[in-house]
Amino acid sequence: MLYRNLLVTIGGRFMDNKKELPLCPVATTLGLIGNKWKILILRELLSGTKRFGELRSGIPGISQKVLTQNLRSMEEDGIIQRLVYAEVPPRVEYFLSDLGNTLRPIIDVMAEWGLGYQAMVKKNLYETEKMDV
Amino acid sequence: MLYRNLLVTIGGRFMDNKKELPLCPVATTLGLIGNKWKILILRELLSGTKRFGELRSGIPGISQKVLTQNLRSMEEDGIIQRLVYAEVPPRVEYFLSDLGNTLRPIIDVMAEWGLGYQAMVKKNLYETEKMDV
DNA sequence: TGCCTTAGTAACTTTTAGGAAGTAGGCACC
DNA sequence: GGTGCCTACTTCCTAAAAGTTACTAAGGCA
Incomplete structure (x- = not known):
């Protein structure tokens, strides 16, 4: 190498x-x-x-x-x-x-953050829909 | 928001x-x-x-x-x-x-990896120089 | 009057990405 | 024995993104 x-x-x-x-x-x-x-x-x-x-x-x-x-x-x-x-x-x-x-930990942390973000977006969208109705 | x-x-x-x-x-x-x-x-x-x-x-x-x-x-x-x-x-x-x-943990992990990589490169360069001589 | 400042924009050039077509070469099929 | 297939590229051309430079606004200050 x-x-x-x-x-x-x-x-x-x-x-x-x-x-x-x-x-x-x-x-x-x-x-x-x-x-x-x-x-x-x-x-x-x-x-x-x-x-x-x-x-x-x-x-x-x-x-x-x-x-x-x-x-x-x-x-x-x-x-x-x-x-x-x-x-x-x-x-x-x-x-x-x-x-x-x-490099594995870097991707792990990014995956973890992405999961949390997806969950947050889903939750916020749901609440937004409720508010809209 | x-x-x-x-x-x-x-x-x-x-x-x-x-x-x-x-x-x-x-x-x-x-x-x-x-x-x-x-x-x-x-x-x-x-x-x-x-x-x-x-x-x-x-x-x-x-x-x-x-x-x-x-x-x-x-x-x-x-x-x-x-x-x-x-x-x-x-x-x-x-x-x-x-x-x-x-997002802080993501940057933290990247910084940590970068430090390790820098140290590795420095060490390998040093060894390569020794071998070259 | 003229020049300083900073954040941002507009016009223009260079670099990179995307898409489609071409390449190699052994194998199956008719 | 010619045709087409397969996969991992490579090449060419076009479109999009990034870079570079010059310029703007608008008040303060000499």
Whole structure:
């Protein structure tokens, strides 16, 4: 593994150019998983190894190109690993590296917050409807 | 407060069109803070009320336009609140709403992970240098 | 009068994402 | 033996988003 690859992708136009870690830890984290697709990919892979097509169907709205781009970027950053089988039709498996697995708490907290928010919205809508009537 | 504004912004091209909550809690969360700028704005406001200019200088690389856009979006979503003083030169203060404050654990976990990552990179670089010599 | 201030907007350029079509290459089918 | 199928890309073109720069309002102050 190339340790230098761990130096990531912050500070450029889309935090993807300069090989330099920002001082702020939050910005450092965002340098690796700063867009929503990477987080959704992470969410998918937290439940285990997935093929390209499985990721695509598991993440509604993502295009092939963007999925490929983000997978490559995450592989470069050492978050995920890529395993190509010399078969026809082609088969490529993706799974989290040890580093990628350490990101699990972040997704957990986000999932937890999302659940609470969904519940709040549901409750508020209900009360709003009651008030409307 | 308009409760319906809590229904957010997921599923469109950039998760900002349809007023519909996704089933996945992670995607729900990403609908509100799915881009890096919002998370950095959140980080700034977690330490207290800030003026527009303070936010701008506290978040290196953000442009006026993008800061304005994200602040407006976060205000619509009920995460932050905006207070305009009728003064010249103008003064506008931003601060977290109660809802916005509930996002604190997410930023905390990201900061924690970022610290660990920074430490790892530093250590690995050091070892790599030793190996290179 | 002229210049300072800050938050925001408008016009314009660059970057990124989306969509559709093309590629590889072994296999099944007619 | 030609045709089509399968999957994981890749390429091309267009649309949308983000970035950059310049400009505005409107009172205070020299």
